[in-house]
Structure formats: C-alpha cells, structure tokens
Amino acid sequence: MSDLPFGFSMPNDPDDESGRHGGGSGSGAGSGGPGGGGMPEGFPFGDPQQMADMLRRFADMMSSQPAPGGAGGAQSGSGINWSAAKDIARQIVAQKGDPSVPAGDYAKVVDALRLADLWLDQATDLPSGIQTAQAWSRSEWVERTMDSWVQLCDPLTSKTVRSMGQSLPEEMQSVAGPLLGMIQQMGGMMVGQQAGQAIGELSQEVVGTADIGLPLAGEGTAALLPRGVERFSEGLQVPDDEVRLYLAAREAAVHRLYSHVPWLRSHLSRLVAEYADGMSFDAAALEDRLGEIDISDPESLQQVLGGAEGGLFQPEDTPQQKAALARLETTLALIEGWVANVVSAAVSGRLPQAGALAEATRRRRATGGPAEHTFAALVGLELRPRRLREASALWAALEQARGVQGRDALWQHPDLMPGSEDLDDPESFVSGGNETEFDISALTEEGPGTSGRRPEDEEDGERGEDS
Numbered sequence: 001m002s003d004l005p006f007g008f009s010m011p012n013d014p015d016d017e018s019g020r021h022g023g024g025s026g027s028g029a030g031s032g033g034p035g036g037g038g039m040p041e042g043f044p045f046g047d048p049q050q051m052a053d054m055l056r057r058f059a060d061m062m063s064s065q066p067a068p069g070g071a072g073g074a075q076s077g078s079g080i081n082w083s084a085a086k087d088i089a090r091q092i093v094a095q096k097g098d099p100s101v102p103a104g105d106y107a108k109v110v111d112a113l114r115l116a117d118l119w120l121d122q123a124t125d126l127p128s129g130i131q132t133a134q135a136w137s138r139s140e141w142v143e144r145t146m147d148s149w150v151q152l153c154d155p156l157t158s159k160t161v162r163s164m165g166q167s168l169p170e171e172m173q174s175v176a177g178p179l180l181g182m183i184q185q186m187g188g189m190m191v192g193q194q195a196g197q198a199i200g201e202l203s204q205e206v207v208g209t210a211d212i213g214l215p216l217a218g219e220g221t222a223a224l225l226p227r228g229v230e231r232f233s234e235g236l237q238v239p240d241d242e243v244r245l246y247l248a249a250r251e252a253a254v255h256r257l258y259s260h261v262p263w264l265r266s267h268l269s270r271l272v273a274e275y276a277d278g279m280s281f282d283a284a285a286l287e288d289r290l291g292e293i294d295i296s297d298p299e300s301l302q303q304v305l306g307g308a309e310g311g312l313f314q315p316e317d318t319p320q321q322k323a324a325l326a327r328l329e330t331t332l333a334l335i336e337g338w339v340a341n342v343v344s345a346a347v348s349g350r351l352p353q354a355g356a357l358a359e360a361t362r363r364r365r366a367t368g369g370p371a372e373h374t375f376a377a378l379v380g381l382e383l384r385p386r387r388l389r390e391a392s393a394l395w396a397a398l399e400q401a402r403g404v405q406g407r408d409a410l411w412q413h414p415d416l417m418p419g420s421e422d423l424d425d426p427e428s429f430v431s432g433g434n435e436t437e438f439d440i441s442a443l444t445e446e447g448p449g450t451s452g453r454r455p456e457d458e459e460d461g462e463r464g465e466d467s
Helices: 048-063 082-095 103-120 138-166 170-202 226-232 240-260 264-277 283-290 299-305 319-347 354-367 370-379 388-412 420-424 426-430 455-460
Strands: 132-135 221-224
Touching: 082 138, 082 170, 103 132, 103 221, 103 226, 103 240, 103 319, 138 170, 138 221, 138 264, 221 226, 221 240, 226 240, 240 264, 240 319, 240 354, 264 319, 319 354, 319 388, 319 420, 354 388, 388 420, 388 426, 420 426
Parallel strands: 132 221
Antiparallel strands: none
C-alpha cells in the first residue's frame, strides 16, 4: 500500500508517496530532519521531537481520564478499567432517568417471585434456588451485576487488547514497541469505555438478573426490574400481573438450575474462554487501520480504536473459535429450552396469556435488542440460543418418555447432556437408552477436568481442558 503505517517504508523507497521518506517534508525522518540530530537514518516514527511531543500529549490525555474508586480504579490483567466501565454505565442510566423502585412495586415483584417459585415445585425436580427476592432500579442492576460482566467479558476483551501487539509481524513489533505499548494502553481504556456504554444501554432492556440464561447477580439473588417488566409488556395487551408472574417464573427457574447444577456456571465460563483462545486477527487489515493513525494526534488513536465497524480489531473466524461457539450455543439453547419447558408447565392453567408471553420471550431471545447487538459487537460474541425450538422439543420429548425426574437427571453431569447432533435427531437421543441410570462415578474419577467433554469434541484435543 502506498502509505505504510508509522513510516515503515525505507527512506528511499520509490513507491513511498507518504512524504515520510528521507529529505521530504512532514516527518523529516532522515538524520537531517528537524530534531533528528544523532538519530539513525530512517527513524521509523519520523521526527523524534514530534514523537516525543506526541507521547507527552498522550500522557496528558491519559492523565485527564477519571480514575474511579481510588487510584486508577479496578483493572483487569489486560489493563481494562472495569471501575470506569461501571461509572460510565451508571452515568448512562442516570441520563435517561432512573427513579427508585416505589414500595408498592417492590412488594409486587417480591410476591410474584415467591408465588412463581412455588408453582415451579410441581414442574421440576430441582428445589428452589432463591434465597433473596428483590426489585431493582436500573442503576442497582448495573451495580449488582458488574462483577459477573467482568468475569464473562474479560477473556474476550483482554484477548483483543493483548492482540494489539501480538498481531503485528515481529519486525514491526521491534521498531514499534513504544507506540504499540501506548496503543495497548489506549485500547484498554477504550474497551472499558465501550463496555460501560454497552452495559448501560443493556440496563434499559433487561427485565431481571437472568435474561441471558445466567444469573448475573450470583446464585440465590433473584430480582426483577419493574421498569424493565413494564417495557417488556408494551404492545402485548396482557395484564401487568400476568407479565410479572411469567417473568418471575423464568427468573426463578434459572436460579433453580444454577443453584443445583454446580458444574454449569464453570462450564459456560470455560466455553467462553475457549472461544476467546480461538480468536485471531487479520494482520494485514490491522496494518491498514494502523496507517490511519496520525502520530501527531493522539486523539486519532481513539477514533481508530473505537470507530465504526467495531474499531481497530475485528476477530477472524477460526476452526477452534467456531467449535467453541457451537458448543456454547448448544449449551445456551439447552438452558433456555429447559427453562421454557419448566415455566410452561408451571404457569399452565394459571396464566391465561401464557402462550403469548412464551412467544414474546422466544422472539426476544432469538433476535435481541439494540443494546444486546451493541454489546455483542464489543465482545465479539452473541450469547443467544439459536436453536431454542429444537432444544425445547427435545426436553419435551424427554419429559414425556422419562418423566420430570428423568428429564432433570440429565443435569447431573455435562457428559449426560444432549449435543448439537441430538438437537437434530431428538428421538434417537430419547430412545437411546436410560441415561439416568448411567454410573456418574465413572465420569468423575478423573476430577472436574473431564466436565463438558463429548466424543465430537475430540478433534479439538485438550485445548478446552487447559482453558
């Protein structure tokens, strides 16, 4: 290309039209350039004095950033400031208005969660998982779920920031070290800002702690957001009490699952980590984007890192990434399918509009909202059950063939769970033997490292076990 980033052309390259070659105006990269006395010919960043000025400007810009929660805020190992992300999310919530939950609405939510949880006793063999029932404002949702967002997103966002140096060819890294370190620091800051933006926007769409099939407030703490419930019900023409009870049943069902299936949360975390490990970045595209950065203007870093089309780093699909994504989507579909079946059984005959509410929920989980799309673009991953209908049909068939207890017994160990091929042919899985009589001890003799391994995963080797 005609304008290589940061002056990586040789000074006398006849194809260099950037004006950074020796003797040209602008950077003055040669030893005769301004401020270049004593520097080797072809200094890769142009005028050393200009480079020093730019570094000072960048330091000033970084020092002007807020440091919430004390000195520097809470940062991940990659330098992502999650305390700043939380503050940004709360600012977004406050800008859009976030009144405290009135006492009357709080009582309605708590009563709905308790009643729906009782209904679930007849629909599943798993006991209640609710220790505390609450109603939250959107800012409370941000505050109480942030730790889970950090745990969920950090493997993905950290990989992106680390790749800012690793994706470049080795010879480029050797000469661009100072600037790449600066880009990584700026990248960590930008990722934190974008994460806060996305989580703040998500707070406008969520209805509780378990919208994505994972209890984000930790096990035992169930909560609904009255304003989120109100937004969900818009256009449905269903009484508010029915909507609240249906969503409460979903919230309670997710908590039952995670409270009594101890391997499930770590299994999902490992699949996300496997997905992150498989992320790869196009070095050629990276070089093109780096060429857009004006080294005399540190703010151009921010524009490139956080611009349209996802900013500087867009991951490429890799076989490892695709395999991990397939396993993750299957697990999410199985969770959502089980919840849908259990809730349907629990509210049947109790909520006249249960069918309409179930369909609205399916559409919502299948398509997601604007904020969910923004968040998926940030972390490079959509936490969506793409095969929800197939998973629901499989759980229904299992319940018909084995009863509630036999259906729920499959959650005893991940190796008992259906795989993606079973969603294609549920009848074969259901009729393939009595899985509930499988010897669990045979699977656990080697320890928890065997969790989540299925025969079709063997082609991936042991990567998943090390992640």
